[in-house]
Amino acid sequence: MTARPVFATTMNTTPFDAIADFLERYCHTLDDGSVDDWSAYFEQDGVYRVTTRENVEANRPIGIVLCEGRGMMDDRIKALKIANIFESHTFRHMVGRPIVEPEFEGRFTVRSSFSVFRIMYTGKTDLFATGRYEDVVSVSESGILFAERSVVLDSRLLDTLMVYPL
Amino acid sequence: MTARPVFATTMNTTPFDAIADFLERYCHTLDDGSVDDWSAYFEQDGVYRVTTRENVEANRPIGIVLCEGRGMMDDRIKALKIANIFESHTFRHMVGRPIVEPEFEGRFTVRSSFSVFRIMYTGKTDLFATGRYEDVVSVSESGILFAERSVVLDSRLLDTLMVYPL
Amino acid sequence: MTARPVFATTMNTTPFDAIADFLERYCHTLDDGSVDDWSAYFEQDGVYRVTTRENVEANRPIGIVLCEGRGMMDDRIKALKIANIFESHTFRHMVGRPIVEPEFEGRFTVRSSFSVFRIMYTGKTDLFATGRYEDVVSVSESGILFAERSVVLDSRLLDTLMVYPL
Numbered sequence: 009m010t011a012r013p014v015f016a017t018t019m020n021t022t023p024f025d026a027i028a029d030f031l032e033r034y035c036h037t038l039d040d041g042s043v044d045d046w047s048a049y050f051e052q053d054g055v056y057r058v059t060t061r062e063n064v065e066a067n068r069p070i071g072i073v074l075c076e077g078r079g080m081m082d083d084r085i086k087a088l089k090i091a092n093i094f095e096s097h098t099f100r101h102m103v104g105r106p107i108v109e110p111e112f113e114g115r116f117t118v119r120s121s122f123s124v125f126r127i128m129y130t131g132k133t134d135l136f137a138t139g140r141y142e143d144v145v146s147v148s149e150s151g152i153l154f155a156e157r158s159v160v161l162d163s164r165l166l167d168t169l170m171v172y173p174l
Numbered sequence: 175m176t177a178r179p180v181f182a183t184t185m186n187t188t189p190f191d192a193i194a195d196f197l198e199r200y201c202h203t204l205d206d207g208s209v210d211d212w213s214a215y216f217e218q219d220g221v222y223r224v225t226t227r228e229n230v231e232a233n234r235p236i237g238i239v240l241c242e243g244r245g246m247m248d249d250r251i252k253a254l255k256i257a258n259i260f261e262s263h264t265f266r267h268m269v270g271r272p273i274v275e276p277e278f279e280g281r282f283t284v285r286s287s288f289s290v291f292r293i294m295y296t297g298k299t300d301l302f303a304t305g306r307y308e309d310v311v312s313v314s315e316s317g318i319l320f321a322e323r324s325v326v327l328d329s330r331l332l333d334t335l336m337v338y339p340l
Numbered sequence: 341m342t343a344r345p346v347f348a349t350t351m352n353t354t355p356f357d358a359i360a361d362f363l364e365r366y367c368h369t370l371d372d373g374s375v376d377d378w379s380a381y382f383e384q385d386g387v388y389r390v391t392t393r394e395n396v397e398a399n400r401p402i403g404i405v406l407c408e409g410r411g412m413m414d415d416r417i418k419a420l421k422i423a424n425i426f427e428s429h430t431f432r433h434m435v436g437r438p439i440v441e442p443e444f445e446g447r448f449t450v451r452s453s454f455s456v457f458r459i460m461y462t463g464k465t466d467l468f469a470t471g472r473y474e475d476v477v478s479v480s481e482s483g484i485l486f487a488e489r490s491v492v493l494d495s496r497l498l499d500t501l502m503v504y505p506l
Contacts, residue, residue, distance in 0.1 A: 131497030165297030331463030
């Protein structure tokens with residue numbers, strides 16, 4: 009496990025810019041294959057979930073993935089590594105401009121659209137997933153972290169590779 | 175028809191940020207399937223048109239779609255609903271950073287790249303359209319609206335579903 | 341060869357916004373097919389290179405394309421025109437929010453994700469390339485220019501059309 013990156017809020021930066029940078033860095037970390045740093049983007053007891061648009065609209069609380077706390081996230085990554093799932097492909101995340109709404113002091117709800125492409129070892133590239141992120145982000149002197157990241161997939165078809173962090 | 179959303183310009187926001195937010199919210203509204211709110215993004219007599227790059231380059235003024243005023247837009251949505259076109263799929267819009275140029279007081283021309291993915295009921299997702307938006311946007315105390323939105327499609331191949339707002 | 345565009349830094353604009361605008365205008369120039377203006381985005385002795393992620397990770401310095409200086413870039417465009425490569429298709433670039441880090445006075449390193457779609461003359465559109473830009477950008481009173489643009493492709497499969505500027 010590598011040293012946890014620190015996401016300091018730079019002086020002279022608006023909360024919007026700091027949050028937008030944070031979302032983008034998260035994607036670069038995953039697209040670089042640095043999955044050991046994944047959980048560092050979350051609060052110690054932060055929540056990561058993946059669900060589908062259909063589930064959300066039907067008010068089904070149960071999604072596809074639920075990780076509560078960094079420990080569960082790190083376990084997930086360990087399991088994926090044992091299964092050798094990271095060897096064979098990489099991803100490219102494209103994220104839209106986030107819609108940021110202040111919730112209360114230092115807390116923001118953030119919504120953004122995304123598309124993710126998958127690049128196989130052979131070089132073949134395809135559209136992997138589209139959807140929206142619905143996040144709760146905490147911004148403080150010490151940095152920015154996800155309190156919650158909900159990945160709402162547009163499609164009901166689930167690739168088994170959806171186990172990879174999105 | 176739901177209540178029309180208000181797009182107030184927030185204090186401490188630059189025109190650029192207000193406009194970029196506005197463009198993104200427009201896409202979220204469509205991607206959420208809230209087509210009844212579509213015309214609310216336009217001035218009462220605002221213009222929405224869809225054409226192709228080829229048409230623009232050949233100086234052919236006639237495009238594929240032309241709606242002049244909210245009434246025509248609402249009629250269009252009503253017709254699509256009767257034809258049940260909204261039932262079977264959803265969309266995901268990705269928009270590039272807009273290039274914003276002030277035209278005169280409170281009026282801006284805005285250009286942005288887009289790609290749109292379509293998600294079928296079965297879950298199958300494909301690239302639906304790419305192109306650029308060429309907009310005229312009015313920004314005032316009471317909010318932001320499109321005076322004109324021109325959708326310039328890159329491809330000359332027209333899906334019949336291009337009737338859906340882009 | 342058309343007159344070289346000038347990319348003046350507007351007053352009241354942060355370096356971040358000026359750089360992000362610059363990256364986006366570069367893409368619009370290419371997507372509009374204005375390839376004669378391509379080299380104008382670079383310093384006189386600027387460097388443009390294309391390589392793959394695999395090459396970078398294996399520390400192989402040799403990439404796919406290397407242009408040192410505007411002259412080489414203009415020669416490249418001339419050759420492509422003779423080969424008639426521009427006739428048959430257009431592109432659409434989507435760029436993620438750039439991560440901008442100041443290096444020293446007036447010099448910034450910039451990283452951004454991209455996806456590029458290709459539109460054939462027939463109208464058929466497909467995903468052409470994904471990857472990241474790793475740029476060194478100089479910002480001065482007289483404008484913004486690339487000192488270096490490195491295009492790092494995600495895929496090892498190389499389309500022969502990768503000769504077109506990315």
